[in-house]
Amino acid sequence: MTRILAIHSFRGGTGKSNLTANLATAIALKGKKVAIFDTDLASPGVHVLFGCSPQPGQCTLNDHLQGSTSIHQCVHDVTPEQVKQAHGRLWLVPAAMDSDRIARLLREGYEVEKLNDAFFELSDHLHLDYVLVDTHPGINEETLLSAAIADCLLMIMRPDSQDYLGTAVAIEVAERLDVPAIRMVVNKLPQHFDQQQVKDRVASSYEVPIGAVLPLSEDLLTLASGGLALLTFPTHPWSQGVHELADELMLRVLA
Amino acid sequence: MSALVALEPAGLRRLLKGGLRRGLSRDDLAALLQNEWQLDWDSQEARALLQALCDRSWFQVSPDGMVWKTRLS
Numbered sequence: 334m335t336r337i338l339a340i341h342s343f344r345g346g347t348g349k350s351n352l353t354a355n356l357a358t359a360i361a362l363k364g365k366k367v368a369i370f371d372t373d374l375a376s377p378g379v380h381v382l383f384g385c386s387p388q389p390g391q392c393t394l395n396d397h398l399q400g401s402t403s404i405h406q407c408v409h410d411v412t413p414e415q416v417k418q419a420h421g422r423l424w425l426v427p428a429a430m431d432s433d434r435i436a437r438l439l440r441e442g443y444e445v446e447k448l449n450d451a452f453f454e455l456s457d458h459l460h461l462d463y464v465l466v467d468t469h470p471g472i473n474e475e476t477l478l479s480a481a482i483a484d485c486l487l488m489i490m491r492p493d494s495q496d497y498l499g500t501a502v503a504i505e506v507a508e509r510l511d512v513p514a515i516r517m518v519v520n521k522l523p524q525h526f527d528q529q530q531v532k533d534r535v536a537s538s539y540e541v542p543i544g545a546v547l548p549l550s551e552d553l554l555t556l557a558s559g560g561l562a563l564l565t566f567p568t569h570p571w572s573q574g575v576h577e578l579a580d581e582l583m584l585r586v587l588a
Numbered sequence: 589m590s591a592l593v594a595l596e597p598a599g600l601r602r603l604l605k606g607g608l609r610r611g612l613s614r615d616d617l618a619a620l621l622q623n624e625w626q627l628d629w630d631s632q633e634a635r636a637l638l639q640a641l642c643d644r645s646w647f648q649v650s651p652d653g654m655v656w657k658t659r660l661s
């Protein structure tokens with residue numbers, strides 16, 4: 334049975350899309366078949382991490398949501414060589430980067446349940462083990478749907494007061510939607526922060542288990558979403574943290 | 589979907605959430621009605637509840653009557 338993992342943050346700049354792409358890669362490196370849906374339709378970006386930009390004539394999620402294009406036509410194989418060697422597969426359903434398409438979707442909207450059906454139709458078609466849903470920051474129809482249907486909601490935040498407050502709102506919404514499992518991920522933790530203090534503060538603030546505390550990394554800043562940190566810096570503490578998070582999710586939370 | 593978050597009571601949210609993903613089979617819906625609302629599938633109250641949701645176009649049944657899906661857009 335396909336497991337759905339929704340990745341969300343209340344505010345932008347938390348590293349959500351970067352984490353989504355790398356977490357999907359970590360899972361696929363375990364020999365799994367994984368698809369990522371970029372449902373951040375207003376500001377898509379996951380495709381950049383895979384060096385995949387839909388060319389004219391190639392379909393995106395927008396074509397499915399606002400047209401009659403089958404979701405099968407909107408999926409792109411982005412499997413890195415290392416994942417192929419591990420017998421895993423990685424697909425991406427990208428969102429359109431064209432400003433006209435984005436404006437049209439924001440103006441006209443779409444039936445959000447069509448997105449729901451797309452997740453399961455693709456899961457059946459590709460026999461997926463996991464679907465990772467990269468959501469738009471904040472509360473909107475896509476994030477609410479993703480939370481409602483997810484087997485696990487991953488809340489990404491930085492150790493920042495605005496993130497603490499906003500994340501509380503998102504967790505309250507998730508609890509009203511009876512999300513089976515929620516895990517917190519604190520990303521971009523500066524080196525001088527006490528990791529245990531941050532863990533304790535997050536745990537006491539939300540009473541939600543901590544999935545990972547990931548360091549702020551100069552190497553990732555230099556990479557600047559130009560690739561997958563997990564493959565470029567495989568022994569970096571950030572990459573190791575993502576691998577541990579993947580193991581926790583696969584072996585315990587989503588098992 | 590924002591309508592789903594705002595709905596009360598919690599049982600109604602769970603009912604409509606159950607109609608997402610792959611939808612609810614007739615057996616799953618009957619079990620949910622019993623667990624959340626203590627309603628038998630054949631009861632007048634159950635029929636009225638499902639009809640009210642259908643009238644609002646929040647809940648749809650497949651032509652063969654075997655799958656119930658949520659539509660909140």
